[in-house]
Amino acid sequence: MMGRIQMTDLEVVPNLVTINHRGIVEIKQAIFYRTLPIMVVLLLIMSMPKQANAQYAEYETKAGMIYTFGKLVTWPSKAFDSKNKLVLGVLGDDPFGSIIDNVLKNRPVNGRYWEIRRGTSIKELKGSHIIFIGNSYPRDVLKSILDDIYSKKNSMVLTIGDNIDGFCELGGIINLTTNLYQLNVTAANNAQLTVDVKLLNLASDIVPYDNN
Secondary structure, three states, rough: OOOOOHHHHOOOOOOOEEEEEEEOEEEEEEHHHHHHHHHHHHHHHHOOOOHHHHHHHHHHHHHHHHHHHHHHHOOOHHOOOOOOOOEEEEEEEOOOOOOOHHOOOOOOEEEEEEEEEOOOEEEHHOOOEEEEEEEOOHHHHHHHHHHHHHHOOOOOEEEEOOOOOOOOOOOOOEEEEEEEEEEHHHHHHHOOOOOOOHHHHHOOEEEEOOOO
């Protein structure tokens, strides 16, 4: 997460900015070096094209939502191996880049640290507890992917779609939308996942499961 320059940072040394006898502006070194990393990040973000900047903010928010879903969804204990990690798989094109790694790093959920995997097939993401699916798949391919995930016995996987039309109707559990997210409770129950009531209350839409 990007840090912010706090007022306390500027109050450590009085007269942060001064003008010397030659009329040249000087900055106290202690404060300058303390805030330099933050200033560099700010300058980098400001130099990004507006579209790229907006995408960064969008997927930083979505990464935070995935963290929250990890806290408010409960998996059966048998879903975890001896490593006891919560595994997130990103299927196909990865819109997050390093954002998701930075957001989830050192932020355990219910005592479990995150492990992030990336792959182009369900087979490569075997063992994931959460699978994030991008919006580049045609509807028939998406249905095949979801059928592949949930056709397996004891498939305790939380699927998350990236603003995909009809995602929950096809059997996906959570679909991130511009209005927050849609939720398919029936699909969650079928996957043996317990959804906290807070997620139910915040969902923009509870979607019925169309298995046809």
